[in-house]
Amino acid sequence: PAYRNAVHDQFERCLDLYLCPRSRHVKLNVTPESLLPSLPKPRDLRPFPTEKAMRYEGHRGRVRSIAVNHSGEWLATGGDDMILRIYEVSSGRCFASYAMKGIVNYVAWNPNPATHMVAVCVEESIYILTPTPTHGKQHSWVNGNETFLQGTYHEYKDSPAVWT
DSSP states (O other): OOSTTHHHHHHHHHHHHHHSOOOOOOOOOOOHHHHSOOOOOGGGGOSOOOSOSOOOOOOSSOEEEEEEOTTSSEEEEEETTSEEEEEETTTOOEEEEEEOSSOEEEEEEOSOTTOOOEEEEETTEEEEEOOOOOOSSSOOOOOOHHHHSTTTOOOOSSOSSOOO
16 A cells, blocks of 8 residues: 555545435426427417408319419419419409310429419420510410420420430
């Protein structure tokens, strides 16, 4: 030992550890209900809509797709009645309807604000319509596919993709 009382100090230390009272840990009783926050009652969350504010009518059958343009002014819908309809969001009036050659599966607006175009997926085909609203008292829609897509469309007799 390095000093005279080393063995005695070690013995005292062992007695301290042996005889010391242990700290008692209290176990928490956690229930799943206590973890969830208490939700407010619906009557405390008012005002919220309790009835329809706007109704867009015109389709006969299931509506399969809805798309709002980038400005939030126009709404394009399509469905089982084979008609693409374009509504004004604020009034709910149908401004244009296009008869398609099949069930309209999906409609989407072009995200570019400079160009108003609607892509319409009809069964296995995709059509691009360019309805252009004129701003003023009277709204008119012009289908400009022929001028916009002139020279860019190529019809392939054989599929250019090879499916495996």
